[in-house]
Amino acid sequence: MAQLQVQQIECANCGAKIDIRCGLRSRTFACEYCGAVCQNDQVVSLQNQQEIKEKYAPKSFLKLGMKGHFLGREYQVVGRIRLMGKDYVDTWDWDEWFLMSDTGYPLWLQEDENGYTLFRVFVSDTFIDPYNLSDRYFINGEAYTVEESDFASIEFIEGELTWKSHPGETVSYVDLRKGINRFSIEYTTKEVQYLKGKTLKFEEIKEAFGDMVPEKAIKKAQAKQEKKDRKMHWGVIAGLMIVLGAFAALAGFSFVKDSGNVVFEGRNIVTVRRLGEFEFNFKDSSGKPMLFYIKKGPVMSFKFRTGSFPWSSNGNSRYRETGWWVSAELYKKAEEGKEDEFVTVINSGFWKADGIDEGESWYEESTSDTIFLKGIETGHNYYLKFTCGANDNVDKYYNYNIPFEIEVREGAWNPFPFKLYAFLIGGIPLLIIIIMLIIKYSNDD
Amino acid sequence: MSGEIICPACGAPLDADSRFQDYINCVYCGTQSYVGASTKAISSDSGADATATLADSYTRFRIGQRGYIRWNNDVHEFIVVGRAVYEYDGGYWSEWYIDIGGQGYWLQEDEGIYILYVEIPLENWDVVMMLHIQNEQESEELRAGRVIPALNGEMDGWYLLEWGNAVLSGMEGSMPFQKTDGTTITYMDGVGEKIRYSLEIESDGQDGTLCKGWPLEYEWIRTDDEPEPKGTVGAI
Numbered sequence: 001m002a003q004l005q006v007q008q009i010e011c012a013n014c015g016a017k018i019d020i021r022c023g024l025r026s027r028t029f030a031c032e033y034c035g036a037v038c039q040n041d042q043v044v045s046l047q048n049q050q051e052i053k054e055k056y057a058p059k060s061f062l063k064l065g066m067k068g069h070f071l072g073r074e075y076q077v078v079g080r081i082r083l084m085g086k087d088y089v090d091t092w093d094w095d096e097w098f099l100m101s102d103t104g105y106p107l108w109l110q111e112d113e114n115g116y117t118l119f120r121v122f123v124s125d126t127f128i129d130p131y132n133l134s135d136r137y138f139i140n141g142e143a144y145t146v147e148e149s150d151f152a153s154i155e156f157i158e159g160e161l162t163w164k165s166h167p168g169e170t171v172s173y174v175d176l177r178k179g180i181n182r183f184s185i186e187y188t189t190k191e192v193q194y195l196k197g198k199t200l201k202f203e204e205i206k207e208a209f210g211d212m213v214p215e216k217a218i219k220k221a222q223a224k225q226e227k228k229d230r231k232m233h234w235g236v237i238a239g240l241m242i243v244l245g246a247f248a249a250l251a252g253f254s255f256v257k258d259s260g261n262v263v264f265e266g267r268n269i270v271t272v273r274r275l276g277e278f279e280f281n282f283k284d285s286s287g288k289p290m291l292f293y294i295k296k297g298p299v300m301s302f303k304f305r306t307g308s309f310p311w312s313s314n315g316n317s318r319y320r321e322t323g324w325w326v327s328a329e330l331y332k333k334a335e336e337g338k339e340d341e342f343v344t345v346i347n348s349g350f351w352k353a354d355g356i357d358e359g360e361s362w363y364e365e366s367t368s369d370t371i372f373l374k375g376i377e378t379g380h381n382y383y384l385k386f387t388c389g390a391n392d393n394v395d396k397y398y399n400y401n402i403p404f405e406i407e408v409r410e411g412a413w414n415p416f417p418f419k420l421y422a423f424l425i426g427g428i429p430l431l432i433i434i435i436m437l438i439i440k441y442s443n444d445d
Numbered sequence: 446m447s448g449e450i451i452c453p454a455c456g457a458p459l460d461a462d463s464r465f466q467d468y469i470n471c472v473y474c475g476t477q478s479y480v481g482a483s484t485k486a487i488s489s490d491s492g493a494d495a496t497a498t499l500a501d502s503y504t505r506f507r508i509g510q511r512g513y514i515r516w517n518n519d520v521h522e523f524i525v526v527g528r529a530v531y532e533y534d535g536g537y538w539s540e541w542y543i544d545i546g547g548q549g550y551w552l553q554e555d556e557g558i559y560i561l562y563v564e565i566p567l568e569n570w571d572v573v574m575m576l577h578i579q580n581e582q583e584s585e586e587l588r589a590g591r592v593i594p595a596l597n598g599e600m601d602g603w604y605l606l607e608w609g610n611a612v613l614s615g616m617e618g619s620m621p622f623q624k625t626d627g628t629t630i631t632y633m634d635g636v637g638e639k640i641r642y643s644l645e646i647e648s649d650g651q652d653g654t655l656c657k658g659w660p661l662e663y664e665w666i667r668t669d670d671e672p673e674p675k676g677t678v679g680a681i
Contacts, residue, residue: 025503027536071663072674103671104503105663106557121557123660125639127604131590162536162556189588191535191607 012038013046020160021078022100028079029160037157037166044166047156056082056156059111061217062097064159068208070107070118075099077109079159083152083171098161106162108195116205117182119197128194130174130185137176137183139196144176144183245425252418257370260301260412264292266405272309272324273399274390281385282406289383291333296411297378302328303370306350307403312394323351323391326404330373333381343382346371351391372414384408504554505668506541508618512668514545514552516561516659521545523552527618531630533611542620549621551656552666553643559666560641562656567644568597577650580608580631593635596644596655603637622654 008017009029013036020026028044030037035049058080066077079098084091094112101107108119128137130149137144151172154165176183182197202221206213266282282290294300304326312322326348332341352365376382384406390398452458452471506512510525526549527542538555540562551562567573572594579587592602613628631646641658664674 023503025537027534069675100503102503103505104554104556105505120663123558123560123641125636125641125660127590127606127636129590164534164536187589189585190609192589193607 011036012041013043021076022160022162025104025162026160027163028157028165030158032158039164039166045157045168047167052156056158059095059113061214062095062109062111066209066212068099068210068212070099070208071105071120073101073103073105075101075107077159079157079161081154081161081165082156084155085150085152087150093155098159100162108197110197115202116200117197118200119182119184119195122183122194122196124194128185130172130187130192133174139176139183142178142181144178144181146174147177148175149173241425245422248418249422249426251413252415252422256413256415256418258303258409260299260409261296262407263294263410264290264406264408266290268404269401270326270386270388270404271399272388272390272402274312274394274396275399277387277389279385279387281383289331289385291381291383292408293381294376294378294410297376298374299412299414300373300376301370301407301409301412301414302346302348302373303368303407303409304328304348304350305368305405305407307405309350309352309402310398310400311352312390312398314393314395317356319353319355321351321353322394322398323349324388324394324402325349325391326386326388328406329385329387331383331385332377333383340383343376344373346373346384349391372412372416374414378410504539505666505671506539506552506554510668510670512666512671514561514661515665516661523550525552525618527620528616529613529620529624530615531611531632532614533609533632535607535609537614538611542618551658552661553658557663559661559663560643560658561661562641562643562658565599565655565657566597567653567655569595572596573644573646573653574650576633576644577631577646580610580646593633593644596642600640600642600657601637603635603640603642605633605635607635608633 005023006019006021007023009020009026010016011018011031011034014031014034016031016033018029018031018033020029028037028039030047033049035047035052036043037045037047062077064077064080068075068077076099077097078100081096081098082093083096084093086092092112094110097109097111099107099109106121110117110119122139124139128139133146133149135146137146151170154167154169154171157165157167172187174185174187176185180199182199184195184197186193186195200208202225206218206221268280268282270280271278284290306324309322309324311320315321328346328348330343330346332343334340348369348371350365350367350369352363352367354361354363356362388404455471457471506525506528508525508528512523512525514521514523523543523545525541525543529540529542531538531540536556538553538558541552541554543550543552548563551564553560553562573596576587576593578584587605587608589605589607591605593605594602609632611630611632613624613626613630615626616624628647633644633646635642635644641660643656643658644653646653
């Protein structure tokens, strides 16, 4: 295969003999001795050689003169541009290595912190409009999504380019992506250029450049890949946890909340008073406590709900609170002739409060409560005995009839673990992000 | 056309076997000559620079080369008969004049771009003059992405993709036009619906050429002496 012939050209600034490989096609070249960027016999920029060597050092093992095989042909790295993009918050940079084949076909190997992307010119037979940006573009029937639309400035040039360019020049671009396929539109008032690309793995870079890839770079890439794999591993785990968190939140606040089969429902008007407790239960037509049969465990839910209840006369316009409690004793029905077995006490309460705080009125209430019990023996009948009364902070004359409801379910799910998981997975990170944002913006001020 | 034409400058025999021949370049002294009833030299001192430019441009093609083009749902054999090289701010581009089945086409080769063009009638000269004036005046109206009105009755408006001035910096082989090295043109390349267009304006807007074209992938062109590609890294 023919190779790019090395020719020499004089630096227009210092007169040094510079090797070029694109012959007369070379329109821009940087002097490796004085740092001048020349367009033929004109110096268009002077780059501080010492400073740029450190500041714009290649990001990897790639360097000018390297030969590699792409698209089945031999290419040589003949030039490099360091581009920088910035927005209000951040700056970022990347290298575009310019590769030339002996048949004059150019390629661009883009290198940034994420790896390598190989680009080639794409000649479109339709207009792909970068001026009126849309979210998606259809190119050759494939949908690409817009990843970035910005402009970048050329910070540094080394080697040679086959077009006129200089440090400080800006390029507007739109980057599109479809999986590992990339598409880039670079445009100025004089030209709209389309580039089609593909993300390359380090393995492919290694295959392309062969023996020219130093062992150190291979080890570094392997370490990076392992780190990336680990990151991805953790990313997958984190993603899974977040999905589970969302599911848990949904479960905790929605469909698990009222899970299980209803085994008992009761409605009653109960007397709630401050002085003296009121006892009641739900009876059948024969006057015996209404039984419910539990056949499915392991969790049972007891949902208590109050109807509206009057305010206590205690308190004032700035703050007042009224509440009442209910206590249910759960009994397991014994066989005839034996004494029923006391199982446990279930306590619940309801309250409402309002007031005025800094001129703003507010109101809060809790009129429903669900208690979950685990370990209730299945295969038996149960019944409940209730006691209720007004809270201690209610006035002593408080004595009202209040609607009360109860619903008992067997085979229920306790939503608390779901809610806790959702809070730990979603709530805490969200809280941290909010705190970080508050710190950030308070520092900006 | 016979091959018995003699270079008017050095007397060397000129190989003039192309049916499209209008211009010929002497391979011995670089003199460019019109081909006509009496062959006449038009330049005898620009040959050295032009030859250097041509020789220095890496390319897949050469005069006399044969190959195949996959285009228009078929594979077509071609032979390269001539070449013009233009210089512009973006570098150089070559326009290879090729023969496909007796019809002359232009194969543009420009930094990874391959477009097969065929000349079509240029009728709307008012638009050509308007574009020429806007270019001369560096008007902000003239910008990439703009819609250019139709230039003949068979085409619609088209989008401008690239424009600028270029200089003809070298020619070789047989060409179907009479131009000399150093000729300045204004080029305007664009795209319509599934078709490319190329407009070249000369002589202060009084003359010009319009071509319609079809983009070709690198792999769609094979030359007879090109080795088989090895490896697939970068196949996009």
